[in-house]
Amino acid sequence: MKQFKGRVVTPGEVTCEAVVTTQGFNTLASLQMALQFGDKKVKCGDQNNQELYGKSLVGKALCLPQTIGSTTGGLVLYCACAMQRNPACMLFANHIDSLAAAGAVLADVWVDNVTMPVIDCLGEEFLNYVKDGMKITVKENGIVEVE
């Protein structure tokens, strides 16, 4: 088991399984089709992301460097949360980007009964260490345990 300390963007605690991308996560390309057509597993639809394409994202610890792509990204993430089709948490190796931050904050302020902890600045080592299927525990203070 290894511990990483990050910065809390939106708080919360959760234990779940990791799904990992080492390239930028394109929120619109990844989530839109799944949300639009009721895919309960929310399989990643981004053909340009071979690490995630076709993998289920709902209820997982999405480990990523940052998000990229269209500025609808934040509202797509907000919708995923409002529809309870969101990752269980988002763990950023880098500083969070403006689109992901918007989605996380909108969900935190405007959606009741959904908690999606978001931690950033976990460092490159975090992304090098974590692999698909590993058990992730996120704590309130920004500690992330990977085993």
Place this chain on the structure above:
Amino acid sequence: MILTAKQQDILDGKSGETLAKVMKTLVMYGEAFEAEKLVPITSKYNHLVTSFGLKVMSPVYDLMQKLLDAGVCSEQKFSVDPRPLDDNVPANFLQNFVFKNFMYTKQDFYENQLKELGLMDENAFTCTCYMDEVGNKPKKGDVLSWAESSAVVYANSVLGARCNRNSGIIDIMGSIVGYVPYFGLLTDEGRKATWVIKVQTTKKPEAQLLGSAIGMKVMEDVPYVVGLDRWIGQELNDSACAYLKDFGAATASNGAVGLYHIENLTPEAKESGKDLIKEGAKEYIIDDAELQRVKDNYPVVWKNKDAKPKVCFVGCPHLSLEQLKTWTVNIERELKQNQKEKIVIPTVLTAAPKVLEQFKNTQYYARLQKTGVITSYICPLMYMNNPLCKKMPVITSSNKLRTYTSARYYTDEEILRAITGGNK
């Protein structure tokens, strides 16, 4: 974050619970970037990214309704991204049925919300709101609360305005309170380049391919591009602006670029030159081989990779008036060369409604119609984002459309050849 007394009062709920939540959203958003303050928005108009009434996006419309019900609308009018539907665009019975009965069932409802929230006018639907014909063109130094990645990168880079890559919803929330958090691309420091891109190609690089290569390399960083002025000149004329529009959209969608500087061309690069480059900036050299490598690595997700294309989209982001004229001339020339009268693949050129209005007043419109090409104000991306269109072999010269859909990318020249029957 240090707030003014007025801002603090709003946050404390003295102007109502809904406005307090709007302010809380902006404060939390700013705090994620260590913003120390909120600064006033100075642009005349806003621009929103959410233009589509998708049933699945109901949470967005519910939120908009909360704003309307609480009477917290913006005093700033706005343009918005393109409409997702247009009867001009080829669609079969099943597609039309799905579009109108399952997907965009909220379109009329949402457009009414937009009118109530402050839409500039009923034709203000385009991703290229900064075109002269549309009239939402911020001044250099204006502070914006825009979303739409291609418009933000254009406003920052070509017009010298200041705007972060805001998400949808955040765009209107900034406009409602009249402030945005001061961080990133709003600051002088955040506008400095951390990459130097050296363009060393032997011919003018394809805008959408060059932008893609840079976006994928620098991600959200600011690139300073050297050597491109050799190919597109040192004046921001129609041709250079159209090139930079397409280039920027590709940097923003294939990566997350919100600002670029082109040496000797874009306003801040002209003013400050290499002083814009941060110490220790990384370097990326782009030559013909690198562009070919990038293009060859695009995945092709068509089931049958040799399928005959059913539709071709050109104009994501929307075309300028000059681009519409150029495409007309080029299509006519190629058809003549290939001894054909009409295009051989249904082709849609997309542009802002007001640009199309102007285009229809020129002699080029009738000439383009004669070739069989369709013009539309649609958002090709919204048209393509469904399982029916996903199975369709669609070709495009838009790297943004390629990124978000199953459309296959070709250069402008390749597209021209394909649609005019030059690929034998």
